[in-house]
Amino acid sequence: MKFTEEIKRRRTFGIISHPDAGKTTLTEKLLLFGGAIQEAGAVKSNKIKKGATSDFMEIERQRGISVATSVLAFEYNGIKINILDTPGHKDFAEDTYRTLTAVDSVIVVIDVAKGVEEQTEKLVEVCRMRNIPMIVFVNKLDREGKDAFELLDEIEQKLKLTVTPLSFPIGMGYEFKGIYNIWEKNINLFSGDKRKNIEETIEISDINSPEINKIVGDKSADTLREELELVEGIYPEFNKENYLEGKLQPVFFGSALNNFGVRELLDCFIDIAPIPRPKKSEERLVKPNEKEFTGFVFKIHANMDPKHRDRLAFIKIVSGEFKRNTPYLHVRNNKKMKFSSPNAFFAEKKEIVDISYPGDIVGLHDTGNFKIGDTLTEGEIINYKGIPSFSPEHFRYINNADPLKSKQLYKGIDQLMDEGVAQLFTLELNGRKVIGTVGALQYEVIQYRLEHEYGAKCTYENLNVYKACWVDPEDEKNEEFKEFTRVKQRFLAKDKHDQLVFLADSAFSLQMTEQKYPSIKFHYVSEFK
Numbered sequence: 006m007k008f009t010e011e012i013k014r015r016r017t018f019g020i021i022s023h024p025d026a027g028k029t030t031l032t033e034k035l036l037l038f039g040g041a042i043q044e045a046g047a048v049k050s051n052k053i054k055k056g057a058t059s060d061f062m063e064i065e066r067q068r069g070i071s072v073a074t075s076v077l078a079f080e081y082n083g084i085k086i087n088i089l090d091t092p093g094h095k096d097f098a099e100d101t102y103r104t105l106t107a108v109d110s111v112i113v114v115i116d117v118a119k120g121v122e123e124q125t126e127k128l129v130e131v132c133r134m135r136n137i138p139m140i141v142f143v144n145k146l147d148r149e150g151k152d153a154f155e156l157l158d159e160i161e162q163k164l165k166l167t168v169t170p171l172s173f174p175i176g177m178g179y180e181f182k183g184i185y186n187i188w189e190k191n192i193n194l195f196s197g198d199k200r201k202n203i204e205e206t207i208e209i210s211d212i213n214s215p216e217i218n219k220i221v222g223d224k225s226a227d228t229l230r231e232e233l234e235l236v237e238g239i240y241p242e243f244n245k246e247n248y249l250e251g252k253l254q255p256v257f258f259g260s261a262l263n264n265f266g267v268r269e270l271l272d273c274f275i276d277i278a279p280i281p282r283p284k285k286s287e288e289r290l291v292k293p294n295e296k297e298f299t300g301f302v303f304k305i306h307a308n309m310d311p312k313h314r315d316r317l318a319f320i321k322i323v324s325g326e327f328k329r330n331t332p333y334l335h336v337r338n339n340k341k342m343k344f345s346s347p348n349a350f351f352a353e354k355k356e357i358v359d360i361s362y363p364g365d366i367v368g369l370h371d372t373g374n375f376k377i378g379d380t381l382t383e384g385e386i387i388n389y390k391g392i393p394s395f396s397p398e399h400f401r402y403i404n405n406a407d408p409l410k411s412k413q414l415y416k417g418i419d420q421l422m423d424e425g426v427a428q429l430f431t432l433e434l435n436g437r438k439v440i441g442t443v444g445a446l447q448y449e450v451i452q453y454r455l456e457h458e459y460g461a462k463c464t465y466e467n468l469n470v471y472k473a474c475w476v477d478p479e480d481e482k483n484e485e486f487k488e489f490t491r492v493k494q495r496f497l498a499k500d501k502h503d504q505l506v507f508l509a510d511s512a513f514s515l516q517m518t519e520q521k522y523p524s525i526k527f528h529y530v531s532e533f534k
Contacts (some may be wrong), residue, residue, distance in 0.1 A: 008326065008362070012293050015364035016278045017087040017321075019104055021129075022114035023122035027144040031114055031261040032090045034380055036079055038271055056287055058254040075348045076319060076366045084275045087291045087366055103377065104423060105131055105307070106290070106389075107303040107321035109364065110138040110278045112270070113254075114261075117143050117150030117177070123165040129164045136251035139166070142270055144173050147181050147260045159255065165249075169240045171255045172269055174222055175229050184258055184266050185212075185229060187236070188273050190245075192220060193266070249279055256433040279366035283324045286380070286387045291324050293363035298325030298333065301389040302379045305371065305424040316347065316420065317368040318375040325383065327361040336388060344369050367423075376449050396529040397428055397441030402446060407463035417459030421451060422501055430473065430498035437509070439498060440465075440472055469510050472525035473498075476505040489522045 024027045060079075072190055089108055091101040101348075105111070111132050115121060141160060150161070153174055159423045160168055175182040175192070184193045212233055218226040247253035255273070259266020281293040290300055304319040319329075327333075332341040348355040348368035361367050380389050406413050418438070422429045427442040442448060446466060455461045476497075480484040490497060496508045507527060509515035519527060 010124060011085075012363040012364065013280050014364060015085050015087065015281055016087070016110070016124075017108055017274060017281060017364045017366070018110045018274075019089040019091055019100065019101075019108040020112050020114060021091055021105075021125070021132075023116070023119070023124040025408050026116040026119070026122070026125070026263045028114050029090060030265065030416065031112070031144065032077065032088055033086065034078060034261050034264050034267045035086075036266060037264065038081055043216060073107075076368075078349055078366070081271060082275060085365075087364060088152060088277070089366070098159075101128060102131055105135070105137065106301075106321075107366065108137065109280070109282050110140070112274070113139055113141045115141060115143050115156070116135040117145050117156065118148055120151055120159050126163060129166070133165065133251065134492060138249050138251055139254045140167070140270070140274060140278075141168065141254055141256040142266075143256060143258045144183070144261050146258055146266070147178055147263055147391060149179070149433045150177060150460065152256070153232070157240075157514075160254075160256070161305060161520060167252045168254050168256050169243050169254060170236055170258075171243060171257075171259050171273060172266060173229070173232060173236060174258045178529045180225075181260075182225050185233065186268065186269050187233070188255075188269070190401050191215065191405070193269065202292065204211050207238060211319065233480075245277055248277060248382060253470040269411055270416075281323075286389045288387055291387065293324050296329050297383045297385060299323045299380065299382045299387055300327060300367075302375050302377055305375060305377060316371040316373070316424075318371040320367050320381065322363050322365050322367065323361055323389070324385060327365075329357070329359045329369055333381045334384050335486060336382060336386055337376070338374065340382075347368060355451040361480075369396060373420070373423070376423055396473045397522075398443055399445050399448070400430075400439055400441050400468045400473070402466040402468050403438050404464045406464045409462045413459045414455065414461035414463060417455045417461050420459075425456075426451060428473075429501055430508065433499065439470075441466060441470075468508075470508045471511045472509050472529065474507045474509060474515065474529060475500075476507050477528055479524040479526075481522065485522050485524050489525060492519065 020028045020032055028209050079086055079088075088239055089104050091104050094312050098266055105128075107441070113125065113132075113400075115125065126222070128241065129139070142481060152154075156167055157170065160166055171188040172184050172186045174184055185191075186193060191425065193508065212230055217229070217244050220226075221229070241247075241253065243255055248255060255277070256272070257266060257270045259270065261267060283290050283292045284459060285291075286299075300320045300322040302318045306317050306319065311340060327347065329347055330345055332343045346357045348369060348370075349358045351509065355368065380390070403418065407414075418429060418440075421427070427440050427447050430439040430441060431437070432439065440451065442450070442451075452463060452465075455463055478489075480486065493507060496510065498508055500506050500508050507515075508520070509518065515527070517524075
């Protein structure tokens with residue numbers, strides 16, 4: 006009984022958005038309601054006054070952006086909430102795509118002034134492909150921005166979502182008076198006073214009550230009534246099943262920085278968001294309430310604590326109970342392992358947990374046994390799928406700048422690649438190492454971390470590569486494939502899993518190669534098998 010109860014009270018979700026829309030600030034405010042932190046820190050103009058709790062890497066503090074996904078857990082009204090705060094910066098998109106394999110639902114944050122931005126479009130597309138339930142939070146309402154209806158249209162058109170507002174703003178920017186909560190039928194007044202933690206809420210059972218005119222003034226009250234009538238006329242009524250199937254997306258308005266509209270979002274979220282969901286493995290569909298434990302690694306983070314050279318593998322528990330000091334099967338290595346100190350997270354505070362349930366994220370100390378996508382079970386052979394590597398956009402040779410430290414350099418590169426920071430390709434011709442990344446900023450992160458965590462220095466050299474394509478021959482013994490490997494030898498490399506990769510130097514040469522060798526397929530994603 007307790008096991009089913011524990012599953013029912015868990016909600017595991019990710020927060021996604023374009024950089025600067027206020028994701029990390031929203032995370033902070035949610036933690037504030039969970040009583041997990043006393044005073045939320047905002048990420049502001051890169052000079053962080055009280056650094057945001059979830060950004061703990063030095064490079065994040067310097068730049069005021071999040072570069073790694075952090076995992077935070079807290080309790081609110083008897084519900085155990087696990088948040089995965091993802092980086093919004095497109096140079097770290099891969100980390101975000103992988104995190105989306107571990108969440109059961111998502112909150113999309115949109116900036117009221119900028120509307121839907123490019124990075125948001127990409128991330129929402131990934132969620133749509135997997136039918137992940139989404140709630141939209143329109144942020145920064147205390148600033149001048151787009152009209153609410155215009156924004157809702159933009160969200161529908163650009164993100165291809167079907168939205169229904171569950172709260173609605175009264176005014177905006179300087180005229181911002183508060184929010185009418187359609188879900189709970191009440192008005193929350195905005196005082197603009199940062200010192201007040203939570204504004205008072207006024208119950209309004211009838212939208213036509215003269216009470217509203219007293220509270221917000223005649224002009225705002227009339228506008229609100231007209232707008233709510235429009236909302237009822239245009240948008241579908243909220244339907245929980247449609248939301249859970251990913252067919253309907255509720256929208257909330259607020260200002261995370263001023264802690265406004267966040268409680269409404271949280272209260273509705275714990276009401277409607279899905280409990281841990283079943284997950285597909287290559288063998289079968291695994292349900293959370295199965296007795297046997299299974300889980301998979303969706304992220305590896307080295308050196309979370311610079312004083313101890315530790316690597317943590319983050320595991321999402323899919324089914325059963327994960328117990329401390331119990332031997333589990335590492336499916337890829339086919340060996341049993343047990344863990345004496347599994348961690349649960351509160352940003353940089355970690356606690357050792359004895360038992361964890363489906364939906365929870367556990368950090369396991371790792372000496373190099375894990376790779377991203379690995380599965381742990383009680384003995385059954387299960388492989389969870391859906392953690393692909395995408396073809397990088399940038400390629401550079403990596404050179405050792407300090408010959409005495411080559412051992413440290415290679416160890417550092419190896420560990421950072423296991424973590425999924427970037428991809429490593431080794432040229433077939435001369436064994437030179439090439440690093441491919443989604444964004445140029447990752448090179449700085451790699452250089453910084455190699456020096457500060459491994460004591461190794463590296464330099465880069467540009468390499469003209471258009472795309473890395475994974476090579477999938479019909480038959481490795483046929484003449485065509487042999488000719489291809491001979492002619493294209495200097496463009497061939499192996500990735501970390503020893504798969505053959507063709508580094509095409511231009512779109513044209515890739516096209517010509519495809520025409521010339523029709524029996525060979527070229528994939529932009531490593532997971533084509």
